[in-house]
Structures are given as structure tokens and as C-alpha cells.
Amino acid sequence: MSEIQKSNYGQVKSFIERNEWPFTEKMEGTTNRIDVTHGKHKCAVKVYSTGTVQVQGGESKLKEALNQAKEAIENEEAIGEMLPFEIEKFPETLQERIPNIDPIIVRFIREAIISVKAGSNLGCAFLLGGASEKAIYLLIDAYAAAINDQELKDKFKARISGKYISKVFDSFKNSYKSSKNKPHGMGWTNDLEIKIEQIFQFCRICRNEAGHPHLPPNLDKGVLLANMGQFVKYIEDLYEMISYYEANEVEL
Incomplete structure (x- = not known):
């Protein structure tokens, strides 16, 4: 040879x-x-x-x-x-698995892939954070709309109005934990932190590092790709919750 x-x-x-x-x-x-x-x-x-x-x-x-x-x-x-083959086809995979996915999420993920392929880790992190934040807001909007008591619904909306996404998510998490009905199966009752919060916080922190010049960016490509590898499942889990709250009321 x-x-x-x-x-x-x-x-x-x-x-x-x-x-x-x-x-x-x-x-x-x-x-x-x-x-x-x-x-x-x-x-x-x-x-x-x-x-x-x-x-x-x-x-x-x-x-x-x-x-x-x-x-x-x-x-x-x-x-x-x-890039690994599976990451390259994330936009198509998401559209196949979630036909009603918000096009902004797909576009941000597509742009994130283009960025990391071009060696722009900061650009990738910022776009990935944007896609994650959009999906989280869609979930929280669905949750708020499903609260069956108007007074409690208004109080929840007031708590999250005008707040940073980290505060909005904390308010949602606390309300979710105290709600009487939750999505069934796959450990949703106890595993919100595992299925949703870990990836959300990673994307949020990376986006902050990329978007705020006073924070020293320290984004390793390998770490970015490892978390991107979990992103499709993360978005699927979010949309599973959105579908639940579109079909069920929230009892607080």
C-alpha cells in the first residue's frame, strides 16, 4: 500500500x-x-x-x-x-421530528452550524443560545396560557414580565414544581433539571460569554459540539411539554 x-x-x-x-x-x-x-x-x-x-x-x-x-x-x-454527520443534518432532523417547530429555531441552529464550521465558536454559541431561548419562551408562553385560574395566571405573567431569561425560567420552574398536574411518563415529574435545565443553562451561559465583551470568552469547540449533540433531544423535550400544556390546563 x-x-x-x-x-x-x-x-x-x-x-x-x-x-x-x-x-x-x-x-x-x-x-x-x-x-x-x-x-x-x-x-x-x-x-x-x-x-x-x-x-x-x-x-x-x-x-x-x-x-x-x-x-x-x-x-x-x-x-x-x-462536523459529525448527525450535527450537520440537525435542521432537517428537527423539521422531520417536530413538523410544527418554530422556523426561527431552525434558522438559528442552521446558522450556528455554519458558524462553527467556519471556526466561529463565539458565533455558534450566541446562535445556539438564541435558539434555546426562543424554545424556552414558547414553553413558558404555553404554560402561562394553560393556567386555569385567571388571578394566578395574571400573577405569574406579572412575575416574568420584563425579566431576563434566567429569572423568567426560575419563575417557571418554581411554578411548575408546585403545579398539581405535570406531563406524564419519561420522568417528567422529577427530572425537569435533567431533561431541560442543564442544556438551557449551558446555552444561556455560552451566549452571555459570546455576547458580553466584559466577560472573557472561553469556549472550547469540543464542548460546544458535545452539547450540540444533545440539542435535538432537548428541543424535542421542550416541544413535548408545549404540546402537553396546549392540551391540558395548569392547576396551581
Whole structure:
């Protein structure tokens, strides 16, 4: 195996492993071949002795991602800087799983992905925080509208009016904990902090660091990507709660 073939094959394999796609390897004469699957889609990646990389298979997001890796290798770019496949398709994934998702959330996430790919960690953090904040406000608006006692509803709205998002969320959390009815299943009664608050607070703090010049920004790309990896589930959980309060009254 030539040095360039060994190098390019190693980069392709590393990219596939990083995305955790099932794959098999074999030799076809002097050509390295990797067969990759993702869901119902399959592709074959061949690396020739000249170092040339070829991607075969039907059109799919999997093939698109593999072709992006191929182009990066051919242009001698750092393939390690490519985003994981699942993060690249977050906007489409959210629209598939949540058909009624607010378009502002999708746009902010799409822009956040563009920012981090361009090396703008601060821009990514700010946009991710914006998407999170929009979703949190949608939840709290749905919760407030569902409060069945008009006097208590007015008091709750007065407590959150004109406040920073951190204070608004604290008021919501306290009211939520004292409410008599909550979403059922999946640990909602006791796990608001785990399912919602941890990601919300991370996004809020990162947005503050990015948006306030008197705070020293210390945003590691790896940490950003790790939290982005949880973002789809976070938004799904928020919309599960929104749907509950659109269908049920809040009893305080």
C-alpha cells in the first residue's frame, strides 16, 4: 500500500468511525474498500493506490457526508475539522421530528452550524443560545396560557414580565414544581433539571460569554459540539411539554 493510499484510507476510516456508522473493510486487488451503512442507506468508499477516493451509492445524506470528506482529503484539508454527520443534518432532523417547530429555531441552529464550521465558536454559541431561548419562551408562553385560574395566571405573567431569561425560567420552574398536574411518563415529574435545565443553562451561559465583551470568552469547540449533540433531544423535550400544556390546563 502506498503512503498516500495509507494516509487517505486512514482519514476515511477515522471519519466513518467518528460518526459511529457500521462498516466492513476488504481489499479488491490493490484497492481498499469500506462498505458503510446508515439506516436504510448504503455506500461503498474505495481508496486506490494513487490515493484517489471514490464514493459509490445512491443519493443520500450519507453519500453527501462521505463526499464532503472525500473533497476535504483531496484538498488536503483537516478532515478532523468536519462536523459529525448527525450535527450537520440537525435542521432537517428537527423539521422531520417536530413538523410544527418554530422556523426561527431552525434558522438559528442552521446558522450556528455554519458558524462553527467556519471556526466561529463565539458565533455558534450566541446562535445556539438564541435558539434555546426562543424554545424556552414558547414553553413558558404555553404554560402561562394553560393556567386555569385567571388571578394566578395574571400573577405569574406579572412575575416574568420584563425579566431576563434566567429569572423568567426560575419563575417557571418554581411554578411548575408546585403545579398539581405535570406531563406524564419519561420522568417528567422529577427530572425537569435533567431533561431541560442543564442544556438551557449551558446555552444561556455560552451566549452571555459570546455576547458580553466584559466577560472573557472561553469556549472550547469540543464542548460546544458535545452539547450540540444533545440539542435535538432537548428541543424535542421542550416541544413535548408545549404540546402537553396546549392540551391540558395548569392547576396551581
